Amino acid sequence: AQKITQTQPGMFVQEKEAVTLDCTYDTSDQSYGLFWYKQPSSGEMIFLIYQGSYDEQNATEGRYSLNFQKARKSANLVISASQLGDSAMYFCAMREGRRTGGYNKLIFGAGTRLAVHP
Amino acid sequence: IAGITQAPTSQILAAGRRMTLRCTQDMRHNAMYWYRQDLGLGLRLIHYSNTAGTTGKGEVPDGYSVSRANTDDFPLTLASAVPSQTSVYFCASSEEENSYNEQFFGPGTRLTVL
Numbered sequence: 001a002q003k004i005t006q007t008q009p010g011m012f013v014q015e016k017e018a019v020t021l022d023c024t025y026d027t028s029d030q031s032y033g034l035f036w037y038k039q040p041s042s043g044e045m046i047f048l049i050y051q052g053s054y055d056e057q058n059a060t061e062g063r064y065s066l067n068f069q070k071a072r073k074s075a076n077l078v079i080s081a082s083q084l085g086d087s088a089m090y091f092c093a094m095r096e097g098r099r100t101g102g103y104n105k106l107i108f109g110a111g112t113r114l115a116v117h118p
Numbered sequence: 119i120a121g122i123t124q125a126p127t128s129q130i131l132a133a134g135r136r137m138t139l140r141c142t143q144d145m146r147h148n149a150m151y152w153y154r155q156d157l158g159l160g161l162r163l164i165h166y167s168n169t170a171g172t173t174g175k176g177e178v179p180d181g182y183s184v185s186r187a188n189t190d191d192f193p194l195t196l197a198s199a200v201p202s203q204t205s206v207y208f209c210a211s212s213e214e215e216n217s218y219n220e221q222f223f224g225p226g227t228r229l230t231v232l
Contacts, residue, residue, distance in 0.1 A: 004160075009158075043206070045208060105166055106151075106221055110160045
């Protein structure tokens with residue numbers, strides 16, 4: 001069964017430094033998608049970045065990059081030059097493959113709470 | 119309306135009462151979803167719908183029902199609420215055939231069952 005694991009319940013980082021949030025996944029599908037969402041204290045879910053299982057390059061979106069290591073089944077989020085506004089809950093998620101019959105369904109990890117200190 | 123709206127924003131409900139959480143999207147997305155968010159568990163899928171007229175069960179469907187009469191609306195009903203259904207509920211939608219299927223989320227409904 002598909003599963004997402006985020007082993008860091010909480011992380012701290014100094015402003016302007018880089019931070020890596022860990023995510024490992026388990027799936028038997030060859031085709032899948034990996035997502036990161038940010039949830040600030042206001043509660044909304046904000047899409048950050050996507051990585052497809054067949055993408056050869058690591059995804060990047062501004063200060064966010066995804067360190068995709070397919071053989072290790074990891075999809076870590078790297079935030080460069082942290083800002084105070086990056087303090088939030090971060091969720092890693094995986095889209096199930098077509099073969100399982102639920103192509104669009106996302107499976108979420110438990111989340112990592114990031115605190116950025118000045 | 120822009121994106122996804124949910125109503126109510128929050129609700130306190132007595133156990134045993136029936137409750138419908140409303141969700142409306144204006145993006146003409148085919149697929150819609152209901153998740154519940156609980157501390158330490160992330161978001162778990164309750165029900166989903168790939169297109170109007172069809173629905174499916176997610177990871178935690180018991181005690182909940184949904185309908186999809188049209189593209190825009192996807193209400194979630196608790197037939198007889200129990201305290202374990204206290205949670206934050208998120209509705210989401212996505213383009214079914216989009217190559218990367220980003221899901222757009224509503225603002226959430228905070229439900230407390232006493």
